[in-house]
Every structure is written in C-alpha cells, then in structure tokens.
Amino acid sequence: FYTRLLTLTEMTNQGFKNLIPEEELENLMIEAGLNKFAEILSKLLDISKKELENKPLNDNEYNFIENFGSISESLIEIISGGDVDSEAFKTVLVADVHTDGNTKKVLEEGVGYIKTAVIAYKLPEGHILIGVGPTFSYYEFKQPMEDRLTDEGWRKILDSNPPPEPEWNSSFSE
Structure with a gap:
C-alpha cells in the first residue's frame, strides 16, 4: 500500500x-x-x-x-x-438528508464520536485475523423543520442527551 x-x-x-x-x-x-x-x-x-x-x-x-x-x-x-481551522478536524457532524413538508420535519443523519471496532475475519489460508480500528457512531432522527441542527448544536445534543442509534446497526454496534 x-x-x-x-x-x-x-x-x-x-x-x-x-x-x-x-x-x-x-x-x-x-x-x-x-x-x-x-x-x-x-x-x-x-x-x-x-x-x-x-x-x-x-x-x-x-x-x-x-x-x-x-x-x-x-x-x-x-x-x-x-x-x-480546528473545526475542520472535528468528526462530529450532522446533515439534513430529507425534508417532509407535510409533517414539517427533516430527517437528520449524524456522525457521533469515534468508537473502536473489533472485527474477526477469515483469511484465504483459513487463519482467523482480528482487526481493530476506528469507526464512526451513526444516528438518524427527525427534527422539526424550524429547528434544523448545526454541527455545534448536534455536539451539544450528543454531550447531553443523545438519541439512540438506529436499530438496524444494533447487531454490530454497541
């Protein structure tokens, strides 16, 4: 490499x-x-x-x-x-990915703090290898349209009362 x-x-x-x-x-x-x-x-x-x-x-x-x-x-x-700018190095970010005009809500996707991933995988020779490295936590949730989140606002939510991570990633994320 x-x-x-x-x-x-x-x-x-x-x-x-x-x-x-x-x-x-x-x-x-x-x-x-x-x-x-x-x-x-x-x-x-x-x-x-x-x-x-x-x-x-x-x-x-x-x-x-x-x-x-x-x-x-x-x-x-x-x-x-x-x-x-030190802001460029921050990994905790949020973005609106969908706006629903009927419900006046936006779907937000947020990247949370970095976690450690431990992955076991089998090599072609049959040996099992354990890999350890960083991975992002992930969140998706609805937010009122008039209260769209900024990255700074998202960081405050994560520090005080974070939403649960999506159910679909509960089998591999803790």
Missing part, C-alpha cells in the same frame, strides 16, 4: 513539475506538500516493513507514530498554505 502510494505521489509531483511553471508551483506549495507527504509515506513504509518482519522499532520510529497526528496536521497546513 505505502509503496504504491509513494510511487503515485512521486509521479504526481513530477507531473505537476511538467505542467505548471516552477514559480507557480512554489507559490502553491505543491512540491513542498507532496515532498512532505512522500517523506511521511517513506517512514510509514519502513516502519510497516519492520513490524511485518517482527523487528524492533527504534525510538525515532516510536516517536513518529506517537506524533503522527501533529505530523499529519503540519502536512495539512503546508497544503492549505497556512493555519487550519
């Missing part, structure tokens, strides 16, 4: 160099952003190879993993050309 993504990043960087004048590339910070992304991918590739070979990681590699969030944030700042 990292090898292919690294190669694609390098090809994209070269493609931009061939298509866009150098001065414009510098102004847009495209090359700097892609170079930073390639550097991150290269480190992730090295770390994943060591882990797959069951080799110990060094302090720098552990530090890289520990600080991956801020490293990613610095990449986003390079690409965006400056400071990034």
